[in-house]
Amino acid sequence: MVNFDLSSEQKEIKEMAMxxxxxxxxxxxxxxxxxxxxxxxxLTKAWELGLVNTCIPPEFGGTGFSTLDSMIIxxxxxxxxxxxxTTLMANDLALLPIALGGxxxxxxxxxxxxTESYKIASFCLTEPGNGSDAAGLKTTIKEDGDHYVxxxxxxxxxxxxYADLFVIYCTTDPALKHKGISCIVLDDKNVAGLEIGAKxxxxxxxxxxxxxxxxxxxxxxxxxxxxxxxxxxNLAKMTLDHSRPMVAASAVGGAQCALDHAVKYAxxxxxxxxxIAGHQAIQLMVADxxxxxxxxxxxxxxxxxxLDQGKSNTELASYAKAFAADKFMEVATDAVQxxxxxxxxxxxxVEKIMRDAKLIQIxxxxxxxxxxxxxxxxxxxx
Amino acid sequence: MNIxxxxxxxxxxxxxxxxxxxxxxxxxxxxxxxxxxxDEFAVEQALLTKQANSxxxxxxxxxxxxxxxxxxxxxxxxxxxxxxxxxxxxxxxxFMTAKALKGAIExxxxxxxxxxxxxxxxxxxxxxxxxxxxxxLNIPSVSVVVGCEEASGAFTLKRExxxxxxxxxxxxxPALIACNKGLNTPRYxxxxxxxxxxxxxxxxxxxxxxxxxxADRRVKYSNFQLxxxxxxxxxxxxxxxxxxxxxxxxxxxxxxxxxxxx
Amino acid sequence: xxxVLVFTEVTSDNVKSVTYEILGKLAGNDVDVAAVGQVPxxxxxxxxxxxxxxxxxxxxxxxxxxxxxxxxxxLKEFIGNGGYDYVFAGSTSxxxxxxxxxxxxxxxxxxxxxxxxxxxxxxxxxxxxxxxxKCLAKVEIEGPKPHFVTVRPNALGMPTSETxxxxxxxxxxxxxxxxxxxxxxxxxxxxxxxxxxxxxxxVSGGRAMKEASNxxxxxxxxxxxxATVGASRAAVDSGYAPHSMQVGQTGKTVAPSLYIACGISGxxxxxxxxxxxxxxxxxxxxxxxxxxxxxxxxIVGDLFQIVPILTEELKKIM
Numbered sequence: 001m002v003n004f005d006l007s008s009e010q011k012e013i014k015e016m017a018m019x020x021x022x023x024x025x026x027x028x029x030x031x032x033x034x035x036x037x038x039x040x041x042x043l044t045k046a047w048e049l050g051l052v053n054t055c056i057p058p059e060f061g062g063t064g065f066s067t068l069d070s071m072i073i074x075x076x077x078x079x080x081x082x083x084x085x086t087t088l089m090a091n092d093l094a095l096l097p098i099a100l101g102g103x104x105x106x107x108x109x110x111x112x113x114x115t116e117s118y119k120i121a122s123f124c125l126t127e128p129g130n131g132s133d134a135a136g137l138k139t140t141i142k143e144d145g146d147h148y149v150x151x152x153x154x155x156x157x158x159x160x161x162y163a164d165l166f167v168i169y170c171t172t173d174p175a176l177k178h179k180g181i182s183c184i185v186l187d188d189k190n191v192a193g194l195e196i197g198a199k200x201x202x203x204x205x206x207x208x209x210x211x212x213x214x215x216x217x218x219x220x221x222x223x224x225x226x227x228x229x230x231x232x233x234n235l236a237k238m239t240l241d242h243s244r245p246m247v248a249a250s251a252v253g254g255a256q257c258a259l260d261h262a263v264k265y266a267x268x269x270x271x272x273x274x275x276i277a278g279h280q281a282i283q284l285m286v287a288d289x290x291x292x293x294x295x296x297x298x299x300x301x302x303x304x305x306x307l308d309q310g311k312s313n314t315e316l317a318s319y320a321k322a323f324a325a326d327k328f329m330e331v332a333t334d335a336v337q338x339x340x341x342x343x344x345x346x347x348x349x350v351e352k353i354m355r356d357a358k359l360i361q362i363x364x365x366x367x368x369x370x371x372x373x374x375x376x377x378x379x380x381x382x
Numbered sequence: 383m384n385i386x387x388x389x390x391x392x393x394x395x396x397x398x399x400x401x402x403x404x405x406x407x408x409x410x411x412x413x414x415x416x417x418x419x420x421d422e423f424a425v426e427q428a429l430l431t432k433q434a435n436s437x438x439x440x441x442x443x444x445x446x447x448x449x450x451x452x453x454x455x456x457x458x459x460x461x462x463x464x465x466x467x468x469x470x471x472x473x474x475x476x477f478m479t480a481k482a483l484k485g486a487i488e489x490x491x492x493x494x495x496x497x498x499x500x501x502x503x504x505x506x507x508x509x510x511x512x513x514x515x516x517x518x519l520n521i522p523s524v525s526v527v528v529g530c531e532e533a534s535g536a537f538t539l540k541r542e543x544x545x546x547x548x549x550x551x552x553x554x555x556p557a558l559i560a561c562n563k564g565l566n567t568p569r570y571x572x573x574x575x576x577x578x579x580x581x582x583x584x585x586x587x588x589x590x591x592x593x594x595x596x597a598d599r600r601v602k603y604s605n606f607q608l609x610x611x612x613x614x615x616x617x618x619x620x621x622x623x624x625x626x627x628x629x630x631x632x633x634x635x636x637x638x639x640x641x642x643x644x
Numbered sequence: 645x646x647x648v649l650v651f652t653e654v655t656s657d658n659v660k661s662v663t664y665e666i667l668g669k670l671a672g673n674d675v676d677v678a679a680v681g682q683v684p685x686x687x688x689x690x691x692x693x694x695x696x697x698x699x700x701x702x703x704x705x706x707x708x709x710x711x712x713x714x715x716x717x718x719l720k721e722f723i724g725n726g727g728y729d730y731v732f733a734g735s736t737s738x739x740x741x742x743x744x745x746x747x748x749x750x751x752x753x754x755x756x757x758x759x760x761x762x763x764x765x766x767x768x769x770x771x772x773x774x775x776x777x778k779c780l781a782k783v784e785i786e787g788p789k790p791h792f793v794t795v796r797p798n799a800l801g802m803p804t805s806e807t808x809x810x811x812x813x814x815x816x817x818x819x820x821x822x823x824x825x826x827x828x829x830x831x832x833x834x835x836x837x838x839x840x841x842x843x844x845x846x847v848s849g850g851r852a853m854k855e856a857s858n859x860x861x862x863x864x865x866x867x868x869x870x871a872t873v874g875a876s877r878a879a880v881d882s883g884y885a886p887h888s889m890q891v892g893q894t895g896k897t898v899a900p901s902l903y904i905a906c907g908i909s910g911x912x913x914x915x916x917x918x919x920x921x922x923x924x925x926x927x928x929x930x931x932x933x934x935x936x937x938x939x940x941x942x943i944v945g946d947l948f949q950i951v952p953i954l955t956e957e958l959k960k961i962m
Contacts, residue, residue: 012455012576020570050573063574073573270932395893395913399778408779419894476744477753504893506774508756513712513744522713522825525741538828543737544842546833546888549710553825563894564887600753605782609773609919617936620945621929630953633925633941638961641923641940643902644845644869 006072014072017051021080021253026349029081032207033352036199038162039084039207046088047118051077053111055092055099055242060107061115067242067304071249075297078253082356083207085250087120090158090208092246093364094121094167096239097183101226110165110185122163124154124213125236131155132369134169135178135233139215141170146222148184150215156363160196160211164189168215169232181232185224193218204355237314240365244317245303247364248324252297254360255328258335258353259289265339265348282338289331296324315377322370325360332357383438383535383555384492387428387462388483388515389421391446391453391472392505401606407473408606410447417453420500422568423561427530428498429461430566434532439463441490445482447472451584458579459571465584466490468592475601476510478594483511484518485592490585494519495535497558501526512560524551525560646766647674649726649790650696651719651733654679658687661802662734662842666795667694668803670732673763675809676700678722680707680715683813692811694803699813706820709827710738714820716745722818723750728790730768735794736842747792753785754792759799759899759920768793776893776916797842798899799920833888840891843872845902848891848918851878852907852928852947859885861948862906865955869962874898876908892917904954906947910935927951 006014024042032039046052054070056062065073070092078085091114098110113119130136139152150170160166165187171180186194197212226235263286266277276282299320306313332354336343343350361367393399394414402409417425425442432438442457445468454465466489468482487494497516502509509525516523528548529540535555540548542562571579589595616636620629637644648670652663659679667675677683677691678700688699702722706714719742723731731746733739735757747754758770759780768791770783785791840846847866849859859873866873875885877892891898893913903921908914910926910933918924919938926939927947936942943950 008452008455009576009580012452012459012571012579013573015452015456016459016571016573016576048572049570050575063577065573268932268934393775395776395916399775401779405781408775475753476756477748480748504776507776507897508744508754509740510744510747510754510756513741514748517716517745517748522823523745524712524825526737539825540831541741542888544833544839545837546839546886548831548833549827550829550831551825552828557825563890600785600787601755602784602786603781604784605780606774607780609777609780612938612940615924615936615938615940615942617931617939617942617944619931620943620950623949626945626949626953629943629945630950630957633943634954634957634961636941637902637923637925641902643923644958644962 010069010072013069014076016049017073017076018079020046020049020051021076025077025080025084029084030346030349030352032081033083034346036206038087038209042084043087044118046077052088052118053091053095053114055096056111056115057099057107060111062111067245067307068301071245071300071304074246074249075253075256075300078250079257081207082250082254082353083205085253086158086205086208089246089250090123091121093239093243094123094165096242097167097226097235098185100238101183101231101235106185106223106226110187119164120159120162121165121167122157122159122213124157124166124168126154126156128153128155128212132366134236135181136174137169137171137181138174139168139170141172141182141184141229144219147219148222148225150184150218150220152215154213156200157211157213159209160213161199161209166213169236172229178233179230181236182229183226183232183235184220185226186218186220187224191218191220203358204352205359241307241313241317244321244364244370245300245313247360248296248300248303248320251324251328251357251360252293252300254353254357255289255293255296255324255331258332258350259286259293261350262286262289262335262338276338285334285338289334292327292331296320296327299323315374318365318370318373321365322367322374326367328360329357383431383435383495385428385431385438385440386487386494386497387421387424387440387442387457388497388499388511389425389442389444389453389457390418390500390503390505391415391444391450392418392503395419395504401608405604405606407603410472415450415452417456418500418503420502420504420561420563423563423565424498424500425457425460425462426566426568427559427561429569431496431532432461441466441492443483443486444468445470445474445479445486448586454584455579456571458582458584459575460569461575464582467584467586468589469586470589473603475599476506476508476514477600478598480511480514480518481598482589482592482594483515485594486587487519489587489592493556495555496537499558499560501560501562512558516558519558521556521558522553523558523560524553526562527559528562528564530559530565645673646729646763646768647727648676648730648732649723649728650675650677651731651739652677652679653736653738654681654683654687657684658690659683660734660736660797662736662795662797663691664694664802665797665800666732666734667691667696669761669800670763671695671803671807673766676726678702678816680718688811688813693806693808695807695809696811697809699811700816701813702816702818704818704820706823707818711820711823711826712741712745713825714823715742716749717821718818719746720749722816723790729766730793731790732793732795735796737839739794743792743794750788750790752788752791755783755785755794757794757796758783759796761793761795773897773920776897777919778916796899798844798901837866837872840872840874840889840896840898843898843900845869845871845904846874846891846898846900846921847871847904847906848874848876848908849879849885849906850876850908851882853879853884856884858948861951865904865951865958868955868959871904876914877911905935905939906951908935909933910938
């Protein structure tokens with residue numbers, strides 16, 4: 001049977017996370033978007049309340065959330081500010097390969113410290129020459145005694161300037177493509193040969209910290225390798241099954257926020273002697289926006305629910321990611337349209353949301369890549 | 383210390399209120415319920431008092447409908463130890479509510495050393511239950527409290543009165559303290575707190591269980607209606623400095639001669 | 645005809661003005677007035693003009709300062725002896741605290757903060773706002789007498805004609821009994837002005853005030869017309885004004901004769917707290933601000949330009 005009810009705990013989680021988003025994040029979202037600084041106070045407070053690192057299992061100090069729970073939290077945080085949410089969500093993205101593929105000793109060593117104080121992690125996959133073609137990555141890993149040696153450059157690395165821990169994807173031989181990829185954890189940010197680039201200037205998500213990271217003969221102890229050499233591609237795929245619905249959930253949060261702003265404004269703004277909410281042109285737009293938000297949310301919930309049931313969700317995760325991201329872009333654009341001239345001004349919040357929306361169609365697999373994943377799944381069945 | 387907090391669930395402040403069909407109350411089917419905002423200060427002050435007095439417990443009590451019990455769960459998630467729910471309609475009068483709270487506190491088997499409440503509930507805005515409850519329990523009460531210090535069961539309380547003046551009270555436990563905004567900053571329910579709250583005890587009673595019957599009703603409401611809309615006012619354009627003086631003079635004239643308010 | 649006691653509070657040389665509003669509405673009933681402390685001679689004469697048959701100054705030990713228990717004990721005895729059907733008071737800070745406790749001592753019902761009422765056939769029926777004024781309802785009291793009623797100041801309006809009565813002044817001796825919650829000291833508020841809930845004129849500032857120090861232009865306007873200064877939630881949350889100045893759903897609900905909203909957009913929560921004001925003036929640069937839909941007189945302009953001109957203009961005529 002189908003049941004669309006959230007449990008009473010899930011309702012409370014949602015309520016609490018939304019309250020945090022509205023009271024702590026939204027009032028500061030514009031300020032940090034403008035300054036581009038990391039809002040450490042807000043991020044730390046979110047961590048204190050248990051809103052961060054939802055993937056850490058309870059045996060290692062986590063709270064024990066289901067995948068669906070973490071979607072509910074992400075939607076709320078993204079409602080508060082997409083940029084701050086990216087910073088927080090990037091932790092999960094980096095910690096997921098450890099939670100999914102690490103041994104108990106690694107989980108204890110790498111994950112538990114994240115439950116004891118607010119720490120920041122970076123997921124290092126993308127390179128200057130390899131974005132969508134992730135399997136073509138060129139950063140190398142070589143054995144040297146009881147260490148591995150890493151060489152190469154990573155690009156668009158969220159949290160890099162603040163990270164206490166880096167999860168690095170690298171290859172024993174680029175010619176092996178996905179079969180050569182490994183995943184290793186660097187937990188010493190002062191290691192020789194690690195170079196963090198300048199903060200990128202971005203269209204949106206400006207409070208989040210994005211940089212290039214260069215590894216020159218960086219030595220990492222062998223016990224930091226997650227799984228075996230060559231397990232990396234599989235780990236990345238398992239991670240994306242979790243993280244793509246999460247990014248989709250952030251799109252739902254952003255879209256819901258844009259919709260709520262638009263509805264409120266439409267009731268207040270008077271043109272032709274009545275609130276614009278009374279004009280059909282606006283009503284039709286708002287109805288379309290609402291349908292898109294809810295349809296996106298249902299896809300996110302289903303993609304998360306499949307994982308919680310122990311079922312494969314790769315195809316649904318891509319449905320959710322592509323659909324929610326594209327619809328978010330449309331909803332945000334329409335919200336700006338409803339606000340008219342005020343929508344284009346940074347005095348009002350929808351301009352920032354529209355800039356933020358664009359990134360969701362790009363990171364964590366572009367909307368085009370998601371469609372290729374979906375098509376591949378469809379054709380592999382028949 | 384046995385600390386009690388009385389909370390109420392009320393419609394969200396942004397909720398649109400409409401009278402029900404027969405005008406006996408409001409339409410409640412689509413209302414989003416929240417913990418009465420002033421009660422959040424009461425819960426926080428109870429938790430602060432508990433933290434300062436080891437071995438204390440915080441029991442949170444609510445009288446109201448059972449369809450949504452989020453307010454009680456939120457209080458448990460914030461750190462209260464156990465909860466009592468007295469099941470009733472959402473529109474009891476103040477006298478019945480106070481009597482039900484008294485009955486529930488007595489039924490808990492614990493004698494209350496201090497009871498925290500909000501200074502008023504923002505649904506019926508009566509400001510009666512705290513004082514009525516204190517009277518029924520024969521304990522002193524201080525309302526509209528914006529400052530609270532406690533040492534060995536003796537409270538120094540600041541009560542806000544007209545013009546922002548403060549009356550400073552001294553009162554020993556047992557006492558009832560009705561809290562106002564500004565007293566503290568209520569904490570969020572943390573996510574681990576929400577998960578832990580699942581396992582905390584929640585006792586449930588009927589009104590009859592706590593000794594309240596319809597004979598206790600003292601106030602009867604009828605004819606719920608929306609306030610009359612005012613006719614449209616007059617609007618003057620005065621962004622241009624050249625017209626400001628004449629516009630202001632005209633408005634002052636209208637205040638004096640048309641509205642007759644100055 | 646009902647036997648009614650109106651409880652009042654002594655101010656420097658009079659009693660709270662809401663008392664006269666209540667007396668006007670009670671014309672035709674058998675009405676006494678009582679206050680803790682000495683009712684000034686001038687007030688006795690004035691109360692007589694508006695229908696007070698007996699005016700009682702209640703005196704006893706430990707009643708120089710308010711205490712919930714002391715006042716309740718003292719009045720319990722006095723009211724019990726008087727055989728009253730109804731006890732009224734203005735909905736002041738003191739009465740809001742005292743009356744519920746007092747009504748409980750009689751096992752009796754109370755109607756809080758009514759904005760209008762009738763006494764047809766000697767039976768009270770009131771109107772009161774609920775949900776911060778988003779709704780109105782009729783309120784009636786059942787069960788043991790006396791029934792208690794508090795009335796929102798400025799809601800009824802001053803009586804337009806006199807209804808003279810005997811106005812016999814008398815002292816009554818009362819006992820405060822045991823007082824467990826007592827006032828140790830009183831810290832004066834920043835303003836010596838009337839509280840927002842009693843003020844006849846309110847000047848309020850919103851987010852557009854930009855900073856706390858800018859409230860001085862509202863203070864100057866308020867001084868010119870004897871107003872009290874308030875603030876919107878946005879201004880309070882931004883730290884421009886203390887919460888004691890907040891008007892709105894989670895602040896104070898006010899009903900002055902004149903409410904001047906400066907740089908307040910008019911969020912639904914704010915409107916809920918001031919919509920019953922008799923006359924609303926709004927000053928805002930945004931011609932579409934929702935506050936203008938509630939304003940009797942709207943001025944589309946910059947408050948930093950308009951308010952000083954308004955202050956000067958009002959000074960001329962006050």
